[in-house]
Amino acid sequence: MHTTINYRYERSASRLTVGAHLFGILGLVLLLVWLLHYRGGIDYDSDNSDRVFNVHPFLMFFGFIFFAGEAMMAYKTVMSRHKVQKYVHALLHLVALSSGIFGICATFRYHDMRDIDHMYSLHSWIGLTTFILYGLQWLFGAATFLFSRGMSESSRLRIVPWHMSMGRALLYLSICAALTGLMEKFTFLRISNVLGRRESHLINFTGLAILLFGIFVDLSVALARYIMC
Amino acid sequence: MHTTINYRYERSASRLTVGAHLFGILGLVLLLVWLLHYRGGIDYDSDNSDRVFNVHPFLMFFGFIFFAGEAMMAYKTVMSRHKVQKYVHALLHLVALSSGIFGICATFRYHDMRDIDHMYSLHSWIGLTTFILYGLQWLFGAATFLFSRGMSESSRLRIVPWHMSMGRALLYLSICAALTGLMEKFTFLRISNVLGRRESHLINFTGLAILLFGIFVDLSVALARYIMC
Numbered sequence: 061m062h063t064t065i066n067y068r069y070e071r072s073a074s075r076l077t078v079g080a081h082l083f084g085i086l087g088l089v090l091l092l093v094w095l096l097h098y099r100g101g102i103d104y105d106s107d108n109s110d111r112v113f114n115v116h117p118f119l120m121f122f123g124f125i126f127f128a129g130e131a132m133m134a135y136k137t138v139m140s141r142h143k144v145q146k147y148v149h150a151l152l153h154l155v156a157l158s159s160g161i162f163g164i165c166a167t168f169r170y171h172d173m174r175d176i177d178h179m180y181s182l183h184s185w186i187g188l189t190t191f192i193l194y195g196l197q198w199l200f201g202a203a204t205f206l207f208s209r210g211m212s213e214s215s216r217l218r219i220v221p222w223h224m225s226m227g228r229a230l231l232y233l234s235i236c237a238a239l240t241g242l243m244e245k246f247t248f249l250r251i252s253n254v255l256g257r258r259e260s261h262l263i264n265f266t267g268l269a270i271l272l273f274g275i276f277v278d279l280s281v282a283l284a285r286y287i288m289c
Numbered sequence: 290m291h292t293t294i295n296y297r298y299e300r301s302a303s304r305l306t307v308g309a310h311l312f313g314i315l316g317l318v319l320l321l322v323w324l325l326h327y328r329g330g331i332d333y334d335s336d337n338s339d340r341v342f343n344v345h346p347f348l349m350f351f352g353f354i355f356f357a358g359e360a361m362m363a364y365k366t367v368m369s370r371h372k373v374q375k376y377v378h379a380l381l382h383l384v385a386l387s388s389g390i391f392g393i394c395a396t397f398r399y400h401d402m403r404d405i406d407h408m409y410s411l412h413s414w415i416g417l418t419t420f421i422l423y424g425l426q427w428l429f430g431a432a433t434f435l436f437s438r439g440m441s442e443s444s445r446l447r448i449v450p451w452h453m454s455m456g457r458a459l460l461y462l463s464i465c466a467a468l469t470g471l472m473e474k475f476t477f478l479r480i481s482n483v484l485g486r487r488e489s490h491l492i493n494f495t496g497l498a499i500l501l502f503g504i505f506v507d508l509s510v511a512l513a514r515y516i517m518c
Binding site: 180181182183185186189221225229233235236239240242243244246247248251260263264267268271274275278279282283 | 410411
């Protein structure tokens with residue numbers, strides 16, 4: 061009976077992982093269509109402030125959230141020894157972290173070019189808090205699970221649920237940051253009367269794809285946890 | 290050893306539950322200060338469209354999200370038999386559902402008064418989808434766990450992780466809906482030049498309190514699950 065349930069969850073969890081990949085790629089495609097076709101392109105070194113700004117949503121979703129999600133699922137997607145999975149997990153998170161730094165710099169550069177205050181909106185508060193906590197979680201995770209020869213196995217095992225719960229909360233925070241950011245840009249464009257029906261729907265579908273990516277990553281990790289129990 | 294870990298988690302989970310209550314109440318207080326002091330009050334039958342609108346954030350947070358969170362934590366907070374906890378869980382979700390219906394009606398009434406399109410923004414898409422799924426989850430949950438005499442115990446047990454995972458995803462969705470809603474209103478007010486520094490910070494702190502409520506509810510339920518395993 062127990063084996064049947066576990067098998068069922070395992071199959072479901074791997075379906076959820078496939079779903080997460082698909083929504084992640086869908087989100088990326090929609091985001092690229094939006095930024096390249098409707099918003100003038102992506103260029104960090106441009107004199108056009110809008111193109112500098114566009115680096116921000118691109119890197120924060122594709123660089124940061126997408127890689128962080130893939131890192132969380134590495135224990136299910138990388139068919140190798142646990143140690144290899146662990147290193148892939150840490151490495152993908154490091155890619156996410158590096159992309160996030162450039163993505164955040166892009167928005168500060170945009171604010172400077174347009175003489176806009178930094179850090180005034182709920183989006184910026186959630187976003188920067190998430191990013192700092194994410195950095196700390198990475199450091200704490202590396203210290204505990206990668207470079208901790210002196211720590212006993214049972215101490216590490218005791219930290220696993222906290223590490224997973226914090227990681228899932230951070231994923232949840234980063235999706236909230238992404239959606240509040242999209243909502244802020246959407247409202248600006250709408251009030252400036254430059255937002256057509258088609259672009260408005262495109263932004264909404266992009267937001268939904270990002271949200272579904274987060275949910276599918278979260279569920280696949282949660283069900284993986286149920287299998288482990 | 291195992292007992293020690295479980296005890297540790299149990300204590301942590303109940304601390305998280307206390308944290309969730311505190312952030313929920315903090316969110317409510319901040320929201321009320323914002324709506325009553327800065328935004329002119331809350332009144333469904335008013336001729337002033339802003340006061341009609343204010344019913345929406347009030348009922349969607351205090352009525353819908355807060356009660357839904359309390360319902361999710363009922364298995365930890367209600368010190369009684371499992372059956373009583375189950376009925377309290379279902380009843381609190383029903384209160385959340387009913388409040389949500391009035392909260393959504395308020396925003397449709399506001400749109401009609403101001404001649405604004407319905408359902409154009411990402412906030413409205415996420416919000417209504419969440420609410421419909423939440424209603425379905427309630428019906429499915431009631432059919433499975435309250436009125437299912439013909440169903441075997443093992444079938445019900447197999448549905449529990451799905452019911453919990455769906456519930457947690459819905460909590461996550463409803464927090465995203467709340468934050469995108471706050472972000473939308475924030476941006477409108479900012480562009481209309483009616484948003485002072487103090488009110489802007491108040492809105493951000495309200496958003497953070499709602500977000501932390503969601504995270505604490507989610508973590509307390511997740512750790513409860515680890516104890517059950």
